[in-house]
Amino acid sequence: MTSAEQLAQQFTQFYYNSFDNDRSSVINIYHPQAAMTFEGQKFEGQAAIQGKLTGLPFKTVKHVVTTVDVQPIPGQEAYIVLVLGQLKTDDDPPHGFSEVFTIFNVNGQHVVVNDVFRLALHNG
Numbered sequence: 010m011t012s013a014e015q016l017a018q019q020f021t022q023f024y025y026n027s028f029d030n031d032r033s034s035v036i037n038i039y040h041p042q043a044a045m046t047f048e049g050q051k052f053e054g055q056a057a058i059q060g061k062l063t064g065l066p067f068k069t070v071k072h073v074v075t076t077v078d079v080q081p082i083p084g085q086e087a088y089i090v091l092v093l094g095q096l097k098t099d100d101d102p103p104h105g106f107s108e109v110f111t112i113f114n115v116n117g118q119h120v121v122v123n124d125v126f127r128l129a130l131h132n133g
Contacts, residue, residue: 014079032065036062
């Protein structure tokens with residue numbers, strides 16, 4: 010396993026464990042000027058992202074990660090991470106999801122600068 014793959018595995022395990030136990034805690038992983046697209050809605054900055062994540066309309070959530078793919082960004086200590094998996098909220102059936110993170114090393118800390126999330130729902 011490459012160092013990029015190790016970082017991606019460790020990051021996703023930490024992120025989803027944190028999200029599942031206390032959504033408000035994941036905001037510390039985001040860069041202050043991070044951007045998120047969540048189901049087509051755009052959010053910029055930690056406060057907007059935290060508002061979206063903590064305002065999601067469920068009480069419990071459990072993510073099960075199926076695959077994690079990573080690509081280093083040349084010339085940077087940065088990575089693009091693609092996560093596929095399933096999530097289950099409250100009493101709803103499980104749904105597939107995909108999430109893409111761009112992670113940069115800023116002052117010795119790996120932080121999320123971009124996050125794109127989609128449920129894998131077929132609407133047509």
